[in-house]
Amino acid sequence: MAAPKTGRPASMALQFELREQTPHTNERWRGPTARTVTRVQPGHGDFRLGVRPMLQNARGSWVRGALAWSRLSTQAVALNLNREHHRWFSEFVAVYRALRGVYYSQETDWLYLDDFTSPLLWHLLGEGAALGVELRTSAKAGIVTVGSRAAVSLDVRAPGADSGLRLSTRLTIDDDPHPAEFAGAIGTHGLYTFALRAAPVFTLAPTLVPLSAEQRRLLGQPESVAVPAGDVDEFLGEFYPRLRTAMTITSTDASVHLPEVVPPRLVLTVRFAARQSLHLDWHWEYSLGSTVLQVPLDDARPASGSGVIRGTVDDGATRDRDHERAVTARVADILAGSETPDIDDTDTDPAAPTIPQPLPHGILRGIDAAEFAATVLPRLRALRGVRVDTVGAEPDYRELTDVPRLTVTTVETDQRDWFDLGVIVTVNGKTVPFSLLFAALAKGRKRLLLIDNSYLSLQQPVFAQLHELIDEARALQEWETGLRISRYQASLWSEFEDLADEALPAQAWRAAVSGLLELLPAGTTAASADGPAASALTRPALPPGVHATLRPYQHDGFAWLAFLWKHQLGGILADDMGLGKTLQTLALIEHATRTPLGSTTPAPNRRPFLVVAPTSVVSNWLTEAGRFTPDLRVHAVRATAGRGVALTDAAATSDVIVTSYALFRLDFAAYQELSWAGLILDEAQFVKNSTAKVHVCARDLDTPFKLALTGTPMENNLMDLWALFSIVAPGLFPSARRFTEKYLRPIERGESPHVLARLRRRIRPLILRRTKELVATELPPKQEQRFSVDLNPRHQKLYDTFLQRERQKLLGLLDDLDKNRFIIFRSLTLLRLLSLDPSLVDEKYAGVPSSKLDALFDQLETNVAEGHRALIFSQFTSFLKKAAARLEAQGIAYCYLDGSTRDRAAVINAFKTGTAPVFLISLKAGGFGLNLTEADYVFLLDPWWNPQAEAQAVDRTHRIGQTRTVMVYRMVASGTIEEKVMALKERKAQLFTAVIDDDAAFSTDLTADDIRALFDE
Structure with missing residues (x-):
């Protein structure tokens, strides 16, 4: 009878029924495949517990109606x-079918719980009870009960002394006994029992652990079986294990003494092979009576001849996973206390099962094999539950534990600036081959195995320091020519000596670096006013040919230069602008020219x-030489070869040849053909581009002595410094690529403070810098002031219009700064010009x-009226010419100098000897080589982010000879890109002082982030 389609929703129930399966035969191939069981006969057939949905009709009776699982x-x-009941039944059938695939059966009414493989069944039954879904039987008075736990075990008893054994199945649900003969399994996760009376009773419950195949076979069978007295020993020895x-097997009345079960043992087979290698193979060993079975660790397939099946051993015996996990954990603890071995599994069977970590499996070679055999195997042998089987002769691996003893040596090579560096390490009286040691350190190895099977740990502090020093020395040359050290690396040699127990330098090495070592007294810093121990050097007498009185710091500088000359070491004289670098260098040339190396006789x-x-x-x-060293024969080369006096003839009759960078580059072949006492690079920032x-x-110029003169050894980044040292001190640093990796990038990231300290230590003996504030105390003060200029409204509006346009155009180009550099800098230049003058x-x-x-x-009118003279600098000659036009319009005399000026000397002399109050100078043309102490005011019309270029311009007037405050x-210009440039310049100024003066943070070259900051709102 169908339920009404309107009115109160119909409730649903789950009907339970024991059904006997009736498979089709050739004669009977149609009709039902199961029937209701009302009475269980001895030797009964295949019973299943079926369930189907029911609904409550309008009269309150429970009926099947038109319900079917397939049409639900x-x-x-x-x-x-009922909506909630219908949802629950839909989930019930969905979970049932999820692990069984699509359900096909002629019985659309029934599902069988025997086949309900998902343990979610118990959650569903609990939820159904909460929703009011009733569990019913075919009979109105039948009972269906769901318990909380079920268990199946065997109980063994001995009824009499010679009567054998009685095995009884014990089935309990919530500790209440139930007959196993009238029971079945629900998947592997539960049990049900039945009692078929006038009112059938069904009891269901989940098991706490999955049912084994043996447990499932006990269900539906007689509750007990007898073991004859003659078979007791065989049962206890073979079947019981x-x-x-x-x-679970018990003897509840203690009438039978059950033998102790031997737990599985983890077996490690170690095969020692040639070339210091060993093979590892693990398996579990189960002793089941007289049968011993080998079980792979991952139970993926049986070991050879073992008959092992996935998850079980010997066709039914379940693996003891709890014991396996406990033993594996103890092995893992031992392995965790040793270094992780480097496993080579290339020689293993590709079809073999993968061994789960942490147990190493495969082949160990070299040091990994040695340490495993020496330290891990003894502990595994002593571990309960583990057996170690060895195949082959086990080598006598042993660890060398004495403190390593280091000896370093240098051997002269056929290259003047280089020496072979040797390192000898001795441990426990054994000499460790350095090639093996260095290879292990370079690869980051933590241990080293020797040919006699002894090994040592490389995680000692001495090896960490040695690796760093070797890496530093090795980086000095790019070719595989062995480990070498440059004679400029005196500080590196000192570190080797500090680390070593014994140092054996070659005599030539000692002579080459003895001078540099003298420049490294304790406590010397690069910020010292006297430079690298310059004041500690013995001052040679000033040559009589020097017609000048040197200030104390200048005499110290001359002593330092003479010291470098004596030892044929190059360097950088980086004194502040205006402190007399030219005079100190002329004194050196006079000294060197009149006193050859190794002699005191002129x-x-x-x-x-x-x-x-x-x-x-x-x-x-020429002017300075004529003034301070008139005895020197100085010749200036002002034309290329073929247009003036032959270079060979001039060199033969001169003490000093002075030429320009342009002519030096164009006629380099001619200069290279001659023999030079030394190379002096003035304003050496001209060669900073490597x-x-x-x-x-x-x-490449072949000369034993090279000196760089510059007040700005770094203008942009550390590569400027590298470029200069690559000329004057080849070998002090590695190649540009390695220098970037070892120094520039770590310092830029600020992650390695010791790298900055090492850099300063390396350059300290070979660079001398003194600032005017420290050594030229007689100079009058220099007062610097930022003069903010507010743009007039029309000027500001025009600037803002261009700014917005350029910002939109450029910000998308900054991701590829190198590709778009020209466009970006064109826009920056446009905004800078707009800040000065829109026209x-x-x-x-x-x-x-x-x-x-x-x-x-406005400023000049007052200055000129008060008799002051001013230098006005700009990077844009077009703006200087606008200023010149204004000066002419106001009748103010001026001098003008830029790169196009023909007679530069005449213009400079006109200002020095004349009365013009203003000198207009382009920053590029007048930022160096000028002495203009006649002026006491400096105007910088357009700031830029290179602070050293500005400092050089200012120091055209603030230098020795100035008597007035500068x-x-x-x-x-306020509110323009110039304000951002000033902020950027302040950060980049730290680059110079970080290496030369103090430990300030490094800056970098102009980056995309720097440019973004220029366009920030």
Whole structure:
């Protein structure tokens, strides 16, 4: 009878029924495949516990109606079913079918719990009870009960002394006994029992652990079986061990003494092979009576001849996983206390099962095999539950534990600046081959195995320091020529000596670096006013040919230069601008020319010095030499070969040849053919670009002595410094690529403070820098002031319009700075020009007055009226010419100098000897080589992010000879890119002082982030 389709929703129930399966035969191939069981006969057939949905009709009776599992999803509305009950039944059948695949059967009414493989059944039954889904039987008074736990075990008793044994199945649900003969299994996760009376009773419960095959076979069978007295020994010796692994077996009346079960043992087979290798193989060994079975660790397949099946041993005995986990954990603890071995599994069977970690499996070689055999195997042998079987002769591996003893040596090579470096390590009286040691350190190995099977740990502090020092020395040369050390690496040698127990330097090495070592007294810092121990050197007498009185710091500088000359070591004289670097160098040349190396007796030196300087400074060398060292024969080369006096003839009759960087580059072949006493690079920042040809020429010129003169050894980043040292001290640092990896990047990231300290230590003996604030105390003060200029409204509006346009255009290009560099810097230059004068961008803006020029001339009027003289610098000659036009319009006399000026010397002399109050100078043309102490005011019209370039410009007037206070004005247009440039310049100024003066943080070259900051709101 169908339920009504309207009115109150119909409740649902789950009907239980014991059903006997009736398979089809050839004669009977249609019709039902199961029937209801009402009485159980001895030797009964295949019984299953079936369930199907029921609904409550309008009269309150429970009926099947039109319900069917296969049509359940479409019946909710048609039969007006309770929505929650219908959902629960839908989930029930879905979970049942999920692990069984699509359900096909002629019985659309029934599902069988025997086949319900998912343990989610118990959760579903609990949820159904909460929803009010009743569990019913075919009879109205039948009972279905769901318990909380079920268990199946065997009980063994001995009824009499000679009567054998009685095995009884014990089935309990919530500790209440139930007959196993009338029971069945629900998957492997539960049990059910039945009692078929007038009102059938079904009891179900989950098991706490999965049922074994043996346990399931006991269900539906007679409750007890007899073991004849003659078979008792065989049962206890052979069958009991197998059954014990599959289920709980007890003797509740203690009438039978059950033998102790031998737990499985973890077996490690170690095969020692040639070339210091060993093979590891693990398996479990189960002793089941007289049968011993080998079980792989991952139970993926049986071991050879063992008959092992996945998850069970010997066709039914279950593996003791709890014991296996406990033993494996103890082995893992032992392995965790040793280094993780390097396993080579290339020789293992690819079809073999993968051994789960942490047990190493495969082949150990070398040091891994040695340490495993020496330290791990003895502990495994002593471990309960583990047996170690060995095949082959076990080598006598032993660890060398004495403190290593180091000896370092140097051996002279056929290259003047290089020596072979040798390191000898001795441990327990054994000499460790250095090639093996270094290879192990380079690969980050933690142990080293020797050929006699002894081994040592490389995790000792001495090896960590040795590795770092070797890596430093090895980085000095790019080719595989063995380990070498440059004579410029005196500080590196000192560290080797500190580390070693014995040092055996070659005599030539000792002579080569003895001077540098003298420049490294304890406590010397690069920030010292006297430079690298310069004041500690013995001052040689000033040559009589020097017609000047040197200040104390200048005499110290001359002593340092003479010291380098004596030992044929190159260096960088990096004194602040205006402290007399040229004078100190001329004193050195006079000293070297009149006193040859190794002699105290003056004698002519047949080889001249070559001085290379900017074109604008060449004349200054002749002037300074004529003033301070008039006895030196100085010749200036002002034309290329073929257009003037032959270089060979000039060198033969001169003590000093002065040429420009341009001519040096163009005629390098001619310069290389001659023999030079030394190379002097003035304003050496001109060779900071290591890819430029002039740098390569300076580096390749064959001369035993090279000196760089510059007040700015670093203008942008550390590579400037590297470029100079690669010329004057080849071998002090590795190649540009390695220098970037070892120094520049770690320092930029700020992750390795010791790298910065090491860099400063390396350069300390070979660079001398003194600042005016420390050594030229007689100089008058220099007052620097930032002069903020507010743009007039028209000027500001025009600037803001261009700024927004350029910001939108550029920000998307910064991800590839190198590719778009030209476009980016063109936009930056445009904004800088707009900050100065809109008409510099386009003459159509000539009607917009320049706020910067207006502010400048407000200051100049007062300065000129008070008799002051001013230097005015700009990087843009077009802006300087605008200023010149304003000066002419106001009738103010001026001098003008830029790169196009023909007679530079005449213009400079006109200002020095004349009365013009203003000197307009382009920053590039007048930032070096000028002595303009006649002026006492400096105006920097346009700031840039290179602080050293500005400092050089300022020091054209603030230098030795100045007697008045120097006033410096940096004119910055407010609200423009110039303000951002000033902030960036302050950060980049730290780059110079970090290496030369103190430990400030490094800056880097101009980056994409720097440029983004220039366009920030």
